[in-house]
Amino acid sequence: MLVHDRQTRHPEPPPPATVAPPPGAAENAIRNHLRHKILEHIDPTSLDTVGADRARMEIAALVERIVADESLVINDKERRQLIRDIQDEMLGLGPLELLLADPGVSAILVNGCRPIHVERNGRAEETGIAFSDTRHLQHIVAKIVGRSGRRIDEQNPMAEAHLADGSVVHAIVPPVAIDGPLLSIRRGAPPLQMKQLVERYRSLSPDVALLLEGLVCAKANILICGPRDSGKTTLLNLLAGYIPPTERIATIESGSELRLSQPLAMRLETRAPDSADHGEVGPRALLANALRMRPHRLVLGELQGAESLDLLQAMSAGQPGSLAVIQAESPQEALERLTNMIAMAGHDLSPQAARRQIAAALPVIVHLSRLSDGQRKLLSLQEVTGMRDDKIVCQEIFRFQMTASGQDGSVHGYSCATGVWPRFAERLIERGMDLPDSLFDPSSRFG
Numbered sequence: 001m002l003v004h005d006r007q008t009r010h011p012e013p014p015p016p017a018t019v020a021p022p023p024g025a026a027e028n029a030i031r032n033h034l035r036h037k038i039l040e041h042i043d044p045t046s047l048d049t050v051g052a053d054r055a056r057m058e059i060a061a062l063v064e065r066i067v068a069d070e071s072l073v074i075n076d077k078e079r080r081q082l083i084r085d086i087q088d089e090m091l092g093l094g095p096l097e098l099l100l101a102d103p104g105v106s107a108i109l110v111n112g113c114r115p116i117h118v119e120r121n122g123r124a125e126e127t128g129i130a131f132s133d134t135r136h137l138q139h140i141v142a143k144i145v146g147r148s149g150r151r152i153d154e155q156n157p158m159a160e161a162h163l164a165d166g167s168v169v170h171a172i173v174p175p176v177a178i179d180g181p182l183l184s185i186r187r188g189a190p191p192l193q194m195k196q197l198v199e200r201y202r203s204l205s206p207d208v209a210l211l212l213e214g215l216v217c218a219k220a221n222i223l224i225c226g227p228r229d230s231g232k233t234t235l236l237n238l239l240a241g242y243i244p245p246t247e248r249i250a251t252i253e254s255g256s257e258l259r260l261s262q263p264l265a266m267r268l269e270t271r272a273p274d275s276a277d278h279g280e281v282g283p284r285a286l287l288a289n290a291l292r293m294r295p296h297r298l299v300l301g302e303l304q305g306a307e308s309l310d311l312l313q314a315m316s317a318g319q320p321g322s323l324a325v326i327q328a329e330s331p332q333e334a335l336e337r338l339t340n341m342i343a344m345a346g347h348d349l350s351p352q353a354a355r356r357q358i359a360a361a362l363p364v365i366v367h368l369s370r371l372s373d374g375q376r377k378l379l380s381l382q383e384v385t386g387m388r389d390d391k392i393v394c395q396e397i398f399r400f401q402m403t404a405s406g407q408d409g410s411v412h413g414y415s416c417a418t419g420v421w422p423r424f425a426e427r428l429i430e431r432g433m434d435l436p437d438s439l440f441d442p443s444s445r446f447g
Helices: 025-041 052-069 076-091 096-100 134-147 194-199 206-217 232-240 283-291 307-316 331-343 351-361 424-430
Strands: 107-111 117-120 123-126 158-162 168-172 182-186 222-226 249-253 265-269 297-300 323-327 364-370 376-388 391-405 411-417
Touching: 025 052, 025 076, 052 076, 096 107, 134 158, 134 168, 134 182, 194 206, 194 232, 206 222, 206 232, 206 376, 206 391, 206 424, 222 232, 222 331, 232 297, 232 323, 232 364, 249 283, 265 283, 283 297, 283 307, 297 307, 307 331, 307 351, 323 331, 331 351, 331 364, 331 391, 351 376, 351 391
Parallel strands: 222 323, 222 364, 249 265, 249 297, 297 323
Antiparallel strands: 107 117, 107 182, 117 123, 158 168, 168 182, 364 376, 376 391, 391 411
């Protein structure tokens, strides 16, 4: 296998005869040699187009021929094992296969041929796994990108792609990447239930979970904000799951990460331009066309530009219950980013007018973050109450209060209400939701 986890060996004093190499070293050398030879005869991108069975047959035939032509000394058992290994190596993702099979790995980081790093429970750690050489890594990168209908080379040195499980892949190759190809894989999160976020991960309290479900069912527009890898898409997917199956949902993403089971869900994905700068389909075009298809709800994977204005206008004009994500370090930063994105739409709207539109369309902001110990927490749930002195005014309904940090870097704290009775509570009550006074009692703590 091209998985390297070797430790320095200190053999006993050798006998007069030459000491044999460590077990497996010769097989690894032969396997690397065969793989390079096969790459000289087979275009790697063609393996995915001829079918798995035919590709395995061609690889097996090539291995047999190379072994015969070069008079490689291996027995039948070794030859059969080498053929199977080479087939798996060429048709799979090489050293990445072992890491992708590990459910505890949330991200895979490849920096050239150095040992691969992974993230587990929010923390990075080095593995003993590495690509054997740059050529092998380039082959795997080209395979991943090619499966998404894109290409990566010197003329197009950067690409984004997706694996079959929904994992998001970013790749950069030389000459832009100076020390060899770079690869990051953000794993598709396994399907979760809100109960798991509350009880297992303790990311939010039962009261907040209940309130969020009520807000979605009451068709309140909700903005989820947070830095990268804070759990925004996971929460978005869970909240969208509360939308009744009788409503038509239009999801718009730059990478298909949402997994909705409603029968009327329309899943739309942006498309990057090709090498000739043609064929781009941006979120704004998708949103405009989705609105023509009579959706009841809009769900946007991440607001990034001018589509923000179109979404806010839709929210204010008969499209309630929309959900969206924005990358920001705080609710206040999220509102400022929204204001700046509206300016990108090209309309002659003053910042004050943009903020008024935001305040009118967006009643609820949820702030997530990943703490220093890797925990993902809902740090704040805020209600937008209006404008004051040309600024958007919010009041915090729930918060996470940090109390201490351990020597091992662990973070301790609790979630609680602030004691503020929100304005949207009346809307929830009108929809038949029971809101006991204890729901907003600040003395009730979860953590």
